[in-house]
């Protein structure tokens with residue numbers, strides 16, 4: 001599978017079976033996460049792997065079927081005390097977390113593990129549940145598992161290359 005095939009294969013899966021993610025696949029995914037680049041190599045991220053009882057407590061934090069069904073959820077946090085700030089004070093934390101997250105979902109797709117980026121969740125409730133310090137922000141949730149057999153993979157709706165690229169000389 002070349003890179004284009006991999007990025008075409010990954011899609012946001014919002015329904016899951018109860019089948020657990022193989023530990024060897026999770027280990028591979030986390031190794032790929034670790035290799036993500038970050039501004040000034042600060043690596044301001046932490047990845048919490050939630051399963052079992054604590055996963056049930058995530059249900060009110062993102063009120064979707066996804067959380068009731070997915071056997072695992074990663075919470076990816078960014079530490080604003082560790083992330084790089086540019087000369088104009090722009091905090092690069094979100095950028096770094098986006099990169100590590102995309103490594104995770106692409107590595108998962110390679111292994112046939114389904115995922116979905118989730119940012120529209122109750123951040124404060126998540127912080128409380130994980131007892132995170134003030135500077136550590138939960139930025140993305142990634143439910144992880146396997147799609148039910150009957151799943152129809154949605155069509156990728158994307159802008160055309162001409163709409164998103166401008167060649168300048």
Ligand SMILES: Cc1cc2nc3c(=O)[nH]c(=O)nc-3n(C[C@H](O)[C@H](O)[C@H](O)COP(=O)(O)O)c2cc1C
Nearest residue numbers: 010011012013014116117118119120121154156157
């Ligand atoms: C930063 C970000 C935040 C997202 N947040 C959510 C979310 O809260 N809930 C959700 O169902 N999907 C969420 N998505 C998934 C997008 O809706 C999805 O990636 C987009 O529609 C393209 O579809 P695809 O992932 O299947 O290619 C998010 C994606 C990104 C990149």
